[in-house]
Structures are given as structure tokens and as C-alpha cells.
Amino acid sequence: MSEVVTPEKVRIRITVNDTAHDLLVEPRTLLADLLRGELELTGTHVGCEQGVCGACTVLVDGAATRSCLVFAAQLDGATVRTVESLAGADGTLHPIQQAFHENHGLQCGFCTPGMLMGACELLERTTAPEPDDVREALGGNLCRCTGYQNIVKSVCAAGAALATERNGQA
């Protein structure tokens, strides 16, 4: 059996919302806490710290990920996107945010960042999601306010808006 090991900090180079960071993190620091604490990106919310609510969902290398179930130390070289990356500096909402706004897809807004990031991943790979696709992608994200109906509607509408946008560009 080994002697007790003193945890050493771990160096990570991580890109968050297009900004590169070179950080020393404690091994136990959860990604959610790194984002909310040191990086002051408090848009990512924490609701359960058990992986069950999805409020903390961010994109890690493009994949929707529960940031409460990943240690920052694991993410050397990773690219992370959070809700703060979506809207423009001039206040222009991202089409997914705009769809949530237009379809009343949020009330208190606490679950919303997780929903938006989950929707981002979905809409990267599916242009015209059906409600069941939305449930498949976001079914693990809990919302206590909306009853989900408008969230599903919002994501489907965002898919349509993004498709139009892409076609317009093509």
C-alpha cells in the first residue's frame, strides 16, 4: 500500500469561449467550479452536482457534458463552450436563444444555459429536429418552471431558423 499522496496541482491549457487559458488547478476542482469561480463565467449553473439535472451542461470539444461530473484537470487541451459564448457582444441573441425568447422557452432561466448548450450540440448534428430528437438530447435536463413544452418548441424552431440561416449563406 502506498503512503498518502499530497495532491499536486495540475497544469491545463484549456480554451474557453475562444480564450486560451494556462492554469494550475487542484485535481478536485470540478469543471463547473472552474468556470463559475476562477473564470467568472457564472452563466453555467449548478443544480444537483450529481449529473441528474443538466443545469451545468457545457460543450467539451463539441459534446454536451455535465460540467459537475468532470474534473478540470482532465481537460488539458480541451475546448469548452459555455452559454456566454452564444450572444454577440452587441446583445444580438444567438438563433437558439432567440427561439427560446420567442417561444417562451424559459421562466426563471436557471435551467436555460444547460438547455441551450444541449440544444447547440443537437443542432450541430441535426438540422430539423423532431420533438423526439429534442427529448433524446435534452431529456436529462430538468426544468421545474416551464413544463418543457415550450422548450421543445423552442429547439425545433431554432432548428428551422438555423437551417434558413445556413441556406441563406449557401
Added chain:
Amino acid sequence: MKPAAFAYLAPRDLDEALDQLAEHGADARVLAGGQSLVRLMNARLASPAVVVDINRVAGLDALERHNGTLRLGATVRQRTSELSPDVAAHAPLLAEAGAHVAHAPVRSRGTVVGSVAFADPSAELPTALLALDGRVVVRSRSGERTVEADDFFTGPFTTSLAPGEMVVAVEVPVTTAGTGTAFVEVARRHGDLPVCGVAATVTRGDDGRVGATRIALCGAGERPVRARAAEDALTGSDGGTDAVAEAAARASEGLSPIADCHGSADFRRHLARVLTGRALRTAIDRAAGEANDV
């Protein structure tokens, strides 16, 4: 709800990982997808002194088939397995069971092997492995051994892994024509661990009689368990309605299910019977069908 301090190691190759596991023995935990381990650590239900993150270990993410065996390395994600055409074609039970695990974002980090190593008695994938007569490939610095699924799970969240050992892969024999498989479960909420689930594989002989049958249950004992009385009842039968009913009725024989806030032991026995009937009917139909539709 924050984890206790630990030392973080991120080996690049298997030997390094095995050395670290050997050095730290019972103080170390392997970190794969982290979808169970980090949860436990957040709740301080696990506080390993050393965490060995195997996600960067080269070569562990292989999903391959040779000589009638499908092999999934230790970092093959549940989502990868579920969506793999190879798995769909050659071990559809694994894909079907896998789709019941959690939610897509959890599955895209969680690993098949991690679920097997975690040995949650309610989990789908260990049960599927048991029904498929799978094997667990275990390595340590002193070498490799292969453990039958029947022998791997020893109790709730406990396996026959010794300190210093890790699972490098799981293997399942490919499901051949004439064999039908099915996984059914009752969970209280979509994506939650099942109250009870049943994985079945049924082979039909040319004479139409049922040949080899394996039925494994989750949520029905301290570990994934075989419903041997039900298997015996079905094997050799004509696989008809009565035979299935007889087998289903015997599915709860000898079970000593866990009880928790999602279901009592009696209810789990009840579900074991109901779901065994359903799984067998589907598996038998699939065995008779041309292809193994999932």
C-alpha cells in the same frame, strides 16, 4: 457536495497505468467516464486518495470484432457502442440495453467497461453482458486474466477485481442467426436506473425448439443475476405462449432482490416475472425472424 482531495494521475499508456495502480493499490480508483465515480466523489461516498484517469491511455478505445468475438476497450463510450453498426449487427442486445442507460450526454462520456466495473446491481449493461455470456478482460502488472461475466460480479458494486487490477475490455460472442435477444425494463423515469430489467437471449434450433437460453436480471438481486429456473423451463420447449408463461412464472425463483424507495423486493419479483415474459416473447420472435431487428 464537493469531492475530497486526491492526487490526479493521467497515464499515457497501459503499462504506466498498471504501474500506478500497482503502486497505489486500494488507494487508487480508475476514472473512466466519471459518470458514476465523480458523482460518488461529489457526495463523498468515495474518496480515493489517487485517481488514475485512463482516458488518455492509448489503444483502450478500440471497438473491434474478430473470430466471433466483439471486444470493447475500456474507454469505448456507451454512446459509441450504442450507435456502432458492428454492435447493432453482432450484439444487438448490447445496443438495446445501452440505449436505456441515462441520457445521451451522459452516455457520450460514460463507458461500457466503466458500467461493468461499477457493478451497480440495477445497471443495464452488466446484465446484458451476463445474458450474452460475455467476459471481462482484466490486466495488472502481473498479467492478464479473463473472467466470465458469471464470475465477475460478486455483490453490490463489488467485483472480483483485485487492487492493482483494471478492466481493459469486455468481450461478447457475436450473436448468430437463429438467436434472438431482447432487453426490457421498468424505470420510474426515462433514463433512470431501472427498478427491474431483463436481458434475454434465446436460440431456436432447426426443429423449432428452444435451445440455449440465457436470462439475466437487474434490480433483482445484489448483483446482476441469472434466472436459471426460467432458463431451464424454456430450454427445450416449443417457445409458445404457455412455455413463455411457465418460464416467466419461474423467473423470480430464488431471487433476493434489493429494496429501495423505487420498489420493494416483492414488486421486483413481480416485475422479474412480467418482464421476463415480455423479453422472452420478443427474443423468441426475433430468433424466428430473418434479421435481428432491434
Added chain:
Amino acid sequence: MSTVEDRPTTATTGSPREGERRWIGRSVARKEDPKLLAGRATYVGDVMLPGMLYGAVLGSPHAHARIVSIDTSAAEAIPGVAAVLTGAQAAELVNPMPAFCAEPVPQTAVAIERVRYPGEAVAIVAATDRYIAEDACAAIRVEYEVLPAVVDPEAAMAADATRIHETLDSNVAFHRVLDFGDVEGDLARAHTIVRTRARWHRMCASPMETAGAVASWNPFDKSMTVYSNSNFHNFLPWAFAGMLGVSTNRMRMIPCAVGGSFGSKHFITKVLAIAGALTKATGKPVQYMEDRVDNIAANDNVGCDRIYDAELALAEDGEMLGLTLKIVDDYGAYFQFAHGQHGNAMAQPTGPYRIGSLRYDVSCVLTNKVQQGFFRGAGADPGNFVLERLVDKASEVMGIDRAEIRRRNFIAPEQFPFKTPPGNVYDSGNYAAVLDRALELAGIDDWRAEQERMRAEGRYLGIGLATCQERTGYNASEWWFLYDNPPLPATSTPESVKIDVDAMGGVRVEVGCPLWGNSPETVVSQVVAEEFGIDPADVSVTYADSTTGAMSAGPGGSRLTIMLSGATRGAARTIRDKMIRIAAHAMEMDPADVECVDGTFRAKGAPGTSMSMADIGMRAALFFHSTPEDESSGLVAVHTYDHPYSTPPSDDRKDMGAFYPMVSHACHIPIVEVDVETGLVTLRAYYAVNDCGTVMNPTLVEGQIVGGIVQGIGAALMEEYRYGEDGALDTPTFREYLMPSMHEVPEIVVEHLETPSPFTEYGVKGAGEGGRLVAPTAIASAVDDALKPLGVWVDELPMTPERVVNLVQGAGGGS
């Protein structure tokens, strides 16, 4: 028929009439959204102050135990730990939590000597980060002497039961029997009496954001600044100051964006006390956020937990005569809010029906569980479940169609305002119209055909039906009128807004309530826009802290839209009138000849002569000599809107008075499929018709209703606190306490009918709780309907797979 003598004459005159309204009634997009969508709103957990420490709580592992000793030395020695406080030490810094009960049930935020529920705080810690704070909690050594746990509320009532509080003679903290009308007579003359023993189980509000506070004590000027997600910062800040040992005029409470409440965050006294004690101990700002386990186990956010023995007496033709309710309510270990939820239930115990008499027999029992607080429905939820179950049973027993028996007993439109047996008044409604529309919307006949078809296949489809009152806009008397000698017979529940129009004509509104998940910014903007004829987008809304805000009780009891529209309209009218006077003075006209249209003030009949908002704003700001003589400078108004219509209870409590008189109504029809072998209940469709008076903003109202229905689906099928025999809480995380996900929710179709309230501005009624009030009983009725061939009767929720299988097996069906 009873009458209402004392009702208010009319709402303020001059409301824009329906049809003439431009903004009220429109689905104006929410103003609150952009900051929430962008992740830029500041929730309390996002507040970071220089030098801030983080709190954590060590909770009791036992339901009931004596604390023999606590050793905090190892915890204190951990680098980064700034304070470790036991209950006794915390009590030197902060006072006991305010209790609204008359009974001596003292409660401190951190237990002293004895713990009375699992998760009760035993020690609290502040450290440089939450990880270290939790390390410290883990290092505290507590020796307990485990005491017998009192878990079953009926057993707790026994004279020899282990007592939860030595200060009380028994665990029955409160018992009272109230008769309204001729109960005995109605029972005697009844043709049929249907009875049920029903269970309404323990659930919690479970907002996605837990409760939290950042408290910052300034030891030099003895002031305290608190950021929190409470909504009583402009209502009871003095009560919190008292608890924190701060003089009321040195307490500043700052509201944050709130991640949902559903009634659970009004008081959050524990959280405030914990953060307060830790900041006082360290002299540094301290953030204490509950984690999910803290929230489920120890936040006072569990709702009612009742056993009902209920009977409904009916005449031969199905006329409902009398209702008796014998209730044992498991309050848990403390009694902070007394029997407020029974006061609340008194608003509508007889539902939408002309039931002539009521017996209400209530026992509030203490056990070793976390105490009750408030959760959407706040006491009316169980009552509606039981009443509608009884009506269904009567329909079954008497062979009268369940829609028909309801129709026969509904209060008719011409009977409003209607005085209920306990004295509350219903303002208006058309219940039969709602029912008829719901039946039509659901396409009942098609579903019946589908049910037939499926039964032939051995499948069980069920069509539910339930109606419900939703009392909205509470008055404080509900908190205490069950006492003869209440400790604090308060009667106010005001709401205030401040409006100012600046020199450039910009309109700014400051509300006293917080952003709790509802839409105060949108509502006040719509009202201001309506009153001035401007675009709601041009109205700016901010949130007042307790040093600037006027009295505001905030959201709760489905009151906010009613109260905010009243307050905003009042303030807007004051300013508009002043602007008219200034404009008239400038244009040398009689004010009576000036009107405000589309944001300009113009001569009636001669629209060419006009002044803009900016013209008048500048004049009011800088041109004192050019305004009417008796006008002061500036355009600022604060309006406090009190409860639009309430009357005090009678001294003998035979009449509780009008205290919740704006009454919305709904009829819900859920369609379920029941798998009788596995017990799984799947919702196939859901129809809801709702009448909440004038609909302020249809999209937002629908959002409230759908959200409430889904919480009701949780209540019906999943959510439940469960305790072991030793009192251990078996459901402390979201893995055990199950709330619906997207997958459990069917398509929900909502429609509105509008019967405006005569008591409120614009005729609005509330709509915040209705969904959750109806859905559980409606779904129970659907499951009954599905399993009718087996003769199943649901009187206990949630209908988990196991309960359903047991019901089916008990009825002799299934495998």
C-alpha cells in the same frame, strides 16, 4: 343562498375597456429573457464579494438524537477554515428563527443539544472555498445518543409517543374543529354519503436553484448587507434583521435573480441565519448556498403531508349538501408557519360547488421530519385532491355522469359574488362554460371510442376529469385566523412600485418584488404602456432593495400579476394626471380637456396641439416656474396597492371573512394509459381550460399553467418524500426524489375563458398555482377511469408502478 354584503363597489374607474386595450391581453415577449438567456443575470450564487468565504453545513445523520458532544478542533485546524460554529456558538451571534406559531416551538438554524430531523444542521463552517468548508464538515466529530424516531403522524398523536418538543404537552401542536353551516343536519338528511380515506403526500418545491444568501456584516457600523433569493426583502426585512441581531435600519437586503421558488423561498430563514452567523463570526462576507441534499433534507420547502378522512353528503338528485374533513397533517419537527396552510385551504374547501356546510377538523402533528414550508398550492392542493375524488366517487356510487354531477352543483354565474361556508368570497366565474369547453376541446367522444378499441386489445386507456378553484391574491389573515388569540394578527399584503419619468421622457419603473421566475418586468411594462400609450419595450424596469423599495410582499399565492398591475396602474395614473396638469398649464387649457394618447398629451378633439412625454418631463424637471403653482418638481410616484378586497374574520370564527376572493377556475382532462402488469402510467394527452379573468399576457399565463401541470404530473406519478422506519430520509437527491423530465410530459393543450374579476384592475385574477392544484386529482381520475373494469380506486399518490400494481392486484386483476 348566502350573500355578500360588504363587497367593494367597483375597481378604479377609467380602466381601458376590453377591445380598446392595446397591451393588456397581448403576448408581449418577456423583457426578462435576454439577460437570462445570455447567462448574464445575477443569481445569488453568482455574487462574488472581495474576501468572500463559503459556508457549508454538517447535517445530522439521525432523525432524532441528543448531541452528546461536538469536537471541532480538527476542522478548525484545516488551512482555509475561518470559522466552525456549533449551535450554541451560532446562538451567540444570531437569534432563533422567527416563528409564526403561538405554541412554544423554538427553532434555531443550527441545532442545540438535540436534533429533530435528518439533515438538521449540527454545525456550520466558513472557509475560503466550498471544498475546504466541506473538508471541515467531514472533520467534525459529533457523538450522538440516538433517540426513538417518530415517523408515523397518527402514532405520534398517542399520549405516550416520544415527544418531539418538551415545551409541548403532546406532539399535536394544534387541533381545532370548525363547523360552518348545519353539518349535522346535512349529514342526517343526506340520501348518500360517500367517504374516503385519502393521503396527500410530502413533496418539495425543488426549484432548480437552491436557496442561498451572501451576508456581509460590517462590524464597524454594525450594518448587514444580504443578497439572497428570498422575496420578502421589501416585506419583512425587519423580521430578518431581528433574527440576525441587526438593527432594522442597518439591514440592507438586495434581491437577486431567482432560479424558481414555487413558494419555497419566501422566508429562507435558515439560510439567512447560517450566512449571517458566519459573517458575524468572521467579519467577512459569507456565501451559503444549499446543495441539493441540504435543500431536499433541510430547506423548509416541503408542502402539506396529510391524511384525510372525508365525507361528502348528497341528496338523492346528486345535490351536494355537506362536506366533512378530518385531517391529520404531519408538520415535521417544527411549526414555524403554524397552520397557515389550513388557513389557506379555508379559501376554497368546498370548491366550485354550492355545498352548504363544512366541518373542518384539523390536527397539526409534529414528527421527526423536516418541517413544512410552502409549496405551490400552499394548502389548497390536498383539499382539491380529496374533494374531487369524493365527487368522482359520488358520481360512481349514484350513477350520475361525472360531468353532470359537477354541472348540477356548480355555483351559477348569477350567484357571484358568492360567499362560501367559511366566509371567503368568490368574485366571479362561469364554471359550466369551462367544463363544457374542456369536454369539447378534449374530443371526449373520440377518446371514448379509442378506449373501447384498446380495451378490446387488453389495454387500459383512461380519461380523467377534474375541476378546481384557484384562489388568488391572498390576504395575511389566512396565516392566523384559526387561532382565537393569534400572536400576530396581521392583515397587510401590499405591493408597491415606483415610477419616474425623467427629463427626456424616459419611463423607469422600480418594483419591490424580485425576479422569481415570473415576469414582473413584462407585466409592469404592459401596464405602463397601456396607461401612457407607449411601447412596453421603451419602459425600463429595475428591482429595489430594502433600503429603497416600498412595501412589497412579492410573488406568492398567485397574487403578483393582480398586485403589480394594481400598483403600477396607481403610480402610472398619478404621474399621468400630473403630466396632464402640467401639459394643460403649458397649453393654457383645462386639464379636463387634455388626454394622453400614444405617449403624447394633446387637446381632446384637437390633436394638433400636443406635448410629448419629453416636453413635459423637461418642464417638470427644470422649469419650476412654468408648471402649475401647486406642483412640485419632477415626475415620481410610489404607489402601494393593498389587497383589493378583504374583510376580517369574525371574533367567533364562524366567518373567516373574505381573504382570497379573486378566484380562477379550471377544468382538466388528462388521457392516460396504464400498463396493468408493470404499473406504469403514461400520459397520452392533456387538455386544460382555464379562466383566470382578464388574461394579462396569454403566453405567460399558459407558461404558468403548463409548468404547474407538469409539477402536478410529478405529484401524481413520481414525487414523494420517503422515510425509513428509523426516520432516515430515503429520498435526499434527485436520484430518489423524482421530478418529471421531458419524456414524461404529453402534449398539453391550454385554452382560456375570461370572466373578469370585478375587484381588480383590468379584471385580472391570478394563475400561478392552478396547474398544480388540478393535475394530481385529474390524473388520479384518469387512472380510475382506465382501470374501471377492475374496480380500482385511487386515494393515495404518487401512483408509482408499485402502487398501481398493488391496486390492480388488490382489485383482483393483473398477473
